[in-house]
Amino acid sequence: MKKIEAIIRKSEFDETKEALHAIGVTFFSYWDVTGVGNEKVGHVYRGVSYSTSNIQRRYLSIVVTDSFVEKTIEALLKAAYTGEVGDGKIFVSSIEEAYRIRTKEKGAESLK
């Protein structure tokens, strides 16, 4: 099982949620965060240096079975994309165990 964390523009949230649902990822958690950043040298778009400091972003935390990782990332990369600097990041890490509290199911079963 993997945890996929995506920090995206709030404006892209609805499209991202729909893209996740379309591939069968119907459960996740989200909350709003502040993104801190200094534009680095080279982060120039169409000749203008954009600042993305202290921007409100949405943090999505999605735990999926291994077979869903690739399509989840593809869906996020497409749906959260605008092409302007500041579209966000995706981070993937390992989840060792998962439980559904209601049924006490463990592992992949708990994510179905």
Add this chain to the structure above:
Amino acid sequence: MKKIEAIIRKSEFDETKEALHAIGVTFFSYWDVTGVGNEKVGHVYRGVSYSTSNIQRRYLSIVVTDSFVEKTIEALLKAAYTGEVGDGKIFVSSIEEAYRIRTKEKGAESLK
């Protein structure tokens, strides 16, 4: 060391906090999140299909030494349980290093 993340009903928070304290887990962090979900086929309770879409949940993040993992999960599974759909999830992952900022202690020492 492990990180135990629990996404629970806000209504079960006080009971869950007490259950954690009772087993000696006295430190953790929490924040409120939104849970997104589409009820899947089969998620029917007493003949009624409940929707748990866009529900406010509480996210608990608890870092413990390995010897506390099992009892922490048991306490969460019991205290956050109501038996109705939507009781929440528990996710377990690895923490490689931990520090107490005041003392600069590392590892298990920093969690005592």
Add this chain to the structure above:
Amino acid sequence: MKKIEAIIRKSEFDETKEALHAIGVTFFSYWDVTGVGNEKVGHVYRGVSYSTSNIQRRYLSIVVTDSFVEKTIEALLKAAYTGEVGDGKIFVSSIEEAYRIRTKEKGAESLK
């Protein structure tokens, strides 16, 4: 790649942000959380037992390449420190993959 999570006093946030920038860590996410804690026996400072229960804290999530881990932790340990009980914690875990959504870059490239 590693994820460094720091739960610090809100009063130390500006100094911590500056310390991170000074070592070249210019991107991270943060949000406010509640810290739950019972002062344990021995957590006594200058003869007084301080309670840090239900305190507002700031949660920083910083993903860095391996070469940045040590200096990031050093910067956090120094900048978030006051010496009074309740300065906070740092947790380090593994990130298996990272993506910059705008460019689709992966791995260390996505963090530059």
